[in-house]
Amino acid sequence: MARAKNEIIRCLKILLMWRTVFISFLLPILLLPIALSESKVARAAYGVLIIGIFWVFEVLPLAVTSLLPVLIFPLLGVAKVSVVCSSYFKDTLMLFLGSLIVAVAVEKWNLHKRIALRALTLVGPNPRWLMLGIMLPCWFLSMWMSNTATTAMMVPILNAILHVMKESMTDEPAEETELVEQGLDKTIENGEVVHVETLEGEEVSIKPRERDVDSRDIDLESSAPNFSPNDQFIRLTKTFALCTAFAANTGGMATLTGTPPNIILKTIADDIYEKRGLPDSGISFASWLIVGFPLSLICLIISWIWLQVFYAGSRCLKNESDSYESVRVYLKKAYKRLGPMTFQEIVVLIVFIVLALLWMTRKPQVVPGWGDLFETGYTGDSIPAVLIAAFLFAFPSHIPFITKETRKDEEEGRTVSDEEKWKFQPLLDWETVNQKIPWGVLLLMGGGFAVAAACESSGLSEWVSEQLALVMKSMSTYLAALILSIMVALATNVTSNSATATLFLPIVGELAISLKVHPLSFMIPVAIACSFAFMLPVGTPPNAIVFSTGYLKVKDMVIAGSFINLVTVLVLILAMVLWITPFYNLNEFPEGFLKTAMNETIVDLNITSVNNASNYVSYNITSS
Secondary structure, three states, X not given: OHHHHHHHHHHHHHHHHOHHHHHHHHHHHHOXXXXXXXXXXXXXXXXXXHHHHHHHHOOOOHHHHOOHHHHHHHHOOOOOHHHHHHOOOOHHXXXXXXXXXXXXXXXXXXXXXXXXXXXXXXXXXXXXHHHHHHHHHHHHHHOOOOXXXXXXXXXXXXXXXXHHHHHHOOOOHHHHHHHHHOOOOOOOHHHOOEEEEOOOOOEEEEOHHHHHHOOOOOOHHHHHHHOOOHHHHHHHXXXXXXXXXXXXXXXXXXXXXXXXXXXXXXXXXXXXXXXXXXXXXXXXXXXXXXXXXXXXXXHHHHHHXXXXXXXXXXXXXXOOOXXXXXXXXXXXXXXXXXXXXXXXXXXXXXXXXXXXXHHHHHOOOOOOOHXXXXXXXXXXXXXXXXXXXXXXXXXXXXXXXXXXXXXXXXXXXXXXXXXXXXXXXEOOOHHHHHHHOOHHHHHHHHHHHHHHHXXXXXXXXXXXXXXXXXXXOOOOHHHHHHHHHHHHHHHOOOOOHHHHXXXXXXXXXXXXXXXXXXXXXXXXXXXXXXXXXXXXXOOOHHHXXXXXXXXXXXXXXXXXXXXXXXXXXXXXXXXXXHHHHXXXXXXXXXXXXXXXXXXXXXXXXXXXXXXXXXXXXXXXXXXX
């Protein structure tokens, strides 16, 4: 019996390893009857089902699956290949690419590290405020750069802080404080030393008895008996890891370029408006910042408060007796080692601020912006992004005889040749950009736009929205938005947020129009809900990164994340009521949609009349 059971388990493991082959070839064959239908909607549904299942279960790499619309939809007669291919590079994708290039410059010159460490030195060493010090830079940086890069940058700092805090919880905190003050001290009693690499490339020395607490390869709970108080430190590590991921996830929703679902929302909403001969949807970087920033900040504060409860329970509002002074010393020395701001950091910071100002002043809503100087449709948020990105490749990273690096070489007596002194080195080079840019995400977004275009042109989005309208027609707008947001928040925990946004946004946009509701009333909460992936490691890259540290188990993330998921959805609907709906004037159904609906009704009536007349003539001819 046991042998048979083991054999079954072995076969299942083999099937799991070969699932790519089985699903890739069997799924299209099993669904083939749908593709053979005469209905264009059914054929489009065939393509969407295959691509959606491949995305959800990651049968192929997400970027590879994103290329399948070029193959499937033209062969099925759903959309022309030229139309599908043109969907892969929209205006908003250029905006996203430009913002990623600027983020690479920030990362290359370590400006994000300086911001993170500076924030940590400003807060106290108390775990409550230290947690906030970790969350604030993660949240802020995720607004402007990849939340994956932000989390990866913060994890080494997190590891070092936790090791220093652990020493503070032992019986000899003074010895550890002295160790941290010495910086890279590599001599410890008995000649044994464990080094934990930190953000700045330095190392924190850990006593031999703590060797089994290396976050990269151990389960902290198994090593808990080696120190005291063990339970407190275990919960502390879990909480700090969670706060890093949660802050990175909530930061992206604050800006239009912060996360792909926001970009996908603007693209699909603009397409819906353009299809009906209307101006764009009104979503711009400046307008989104007004509605997204306060919502993101509220979600951050709620996450911070909840994680205090998760860490300390009923004691979360009480003052901690431990001061963790060694943490304060370590953070100050770590920041001091960065030295004064370099020429490159200053230039990148100025460029970063200029880009943000250009985005916010193009169309600031309340007053005319620089975009009003040009004809309507000839400007967009992608123009400043590309301008600043090009500037980074043209501006020098050092100026001979002026920048501090050149003077330092001369002061140290190092001979600097004329060729080396006058060699042009830009702030950003293509090799660095090519390595850092997540090209797969760009393909994923492009594939999403292609799927959305196919759903729109084939009528699949309209058909699905009509089925949903039968269920939701008796609901209020906010109740329907709440249900849709919960559905999407659950879905995005098990699949890519870009794929989730791509599949849902065209449908909910058409659903709103069929219910005579402003399309953004459903599309905005659905797009934001795509960022609410707090429950599982596979939900977002930040979740996976902090989970890989070994501090967390899946149940820890589910317990802490499920509460945040629920509360953030409720806060989202409250934000829709209080300021998002008034700001975008979502209570009024756009007149352009009404005219389009009336025209479509008139056309349908005319077609019906012609058909009736034709039937009448045919009947008379037959009678004669």
